[in-house]
């Protein structure tokens with residue numbers, strides 16, 4: 491049965507320092523309307539494949555900066571009936587989606603809401619276009635920048651796609667790394683989007699053939715300054731996390747060392763930032779011609795990292811599937827502990843199908859480690875018995891037929 495509470499004061503998640511006590515989804519993927527009231531540290535969502543478990547985690551991930559755990563386009567999220575190829579009648583007129591939550595953090599409680607707003611914007615060719623953007627409210631006050639969200643709540647996640655993190659393309663690893671950086675330093679995501687904007691403008695001018703030397707020089711200067719700031723933030727965060735992991739070794743999950751692999755980041759080991767900026771700017775100038783031949787040359791958009799399984803001195807991509815999962819868990823658990831110490835409140839964890847590839851013993855130990863974090867942990871599974879040892883620490887919800895019932 492669905493649980494309801496009239497005011498958020500009735501819903502209290504005891505024993506944890508960060509939690510969602512009420513979650514509401516409107517017009518979000520397969521949920522036209524969904525409300526969950528939560529009062530336990532663990533929330534287990536179970537149901538068949540395709541029932542909508544990950545969609546709920548994705549909704550929660552939008553309570554933090556960025557494009558959520560699927561990195562989705564805002565427009566693909568609103569509820570759509572794929573059989574009739576229409577939006578539900580209640581949401582006609584192309585209405586957007588919304589997610590809201592009552593959040594408990596230490597002794598505070600506040601509300602966070604996010605929704606999509608359609609607005610008219612002039613593009614680079616002076617044409618007016620409809621664009622969608624995400625707006626965020628905290629305690630019903632609209633905030634100007636998503637960066638502020640990080641001061642209220644941090645959300646981190648592990649998804650099944652991340653099982654391939656160490657063997658897949660560099661883009662996913664870079665994204666994973668940048669999310670770690672902006673969990674600690676909320677301005678990092680702003681730097682990344684500024685960089686992408688500048689770089690896109692620079693490419694556009696070069697490709698248009700109407701090169702304006704002064705304008706390109708000015709863009710190159712800004713790209714170099716922003717790029718070096720991004721590289722410096724990555725480098726600093728990796729160093730800090732490595733130190734934290736060294737000083738706080740885990741007795742179960744393997745010790746890991748992260749090694750950054752990026753030209754600009756490596757150069758910062760030996761040279762002052764101003765020198766590296768000059769180098770970056772000059773390399774952009776030299777690259778102008780090559781860019782048209784699709785050689786992107788130096789860019790912080792090529793940075794990668796390696797995770798080394800310390801005991802075996804083995805890079806993660808050569809480890810077994812189960813070992814890779816343990817390395818990933820080790821990094822994320824350390825990140826969560828470090829964030830709790832750094833911010834004064836732990837992040838909420840979204841663990842999608844996390845038990846896959848873990849033997850019974852590892853799963854049992856993982857649940858104990860998660861409980862020690864004193865935060866709310868959301869788990870999904872097709873088999874709720876995987877988490878039956880959680881007993882009264884968890885609320886179990888069955889996800890079925892586009893709705894969710896406590897089981």
Ligand SMILES: Nc1ncnc2c1ncn2[C@@H]1O[C@H](COP(=O)(O)OP(=O)(O)OP(=O)(O)O)[C@@H](O)[C@H]1O
Pocket residue numbers: 518519520521537538539540541542543544545546566567568569570571872889
């Ligand atoms: N915009 C949308 N509107 C309506 N339904 C959607 C939309 N986007 C996705 N869906 C539905 O959501 C389903 C996927 O949900 P989700 O990924 O949460 O499932 P899951 O329970 O996590 O499954 P699995 O166990 O396979 O991971 C799709 O099958 C589709 O029916």
Ligand SMILES: [Mg+2]
Pocket residue numbers: 543544545842870
């Ligand atoms: Mg799923």
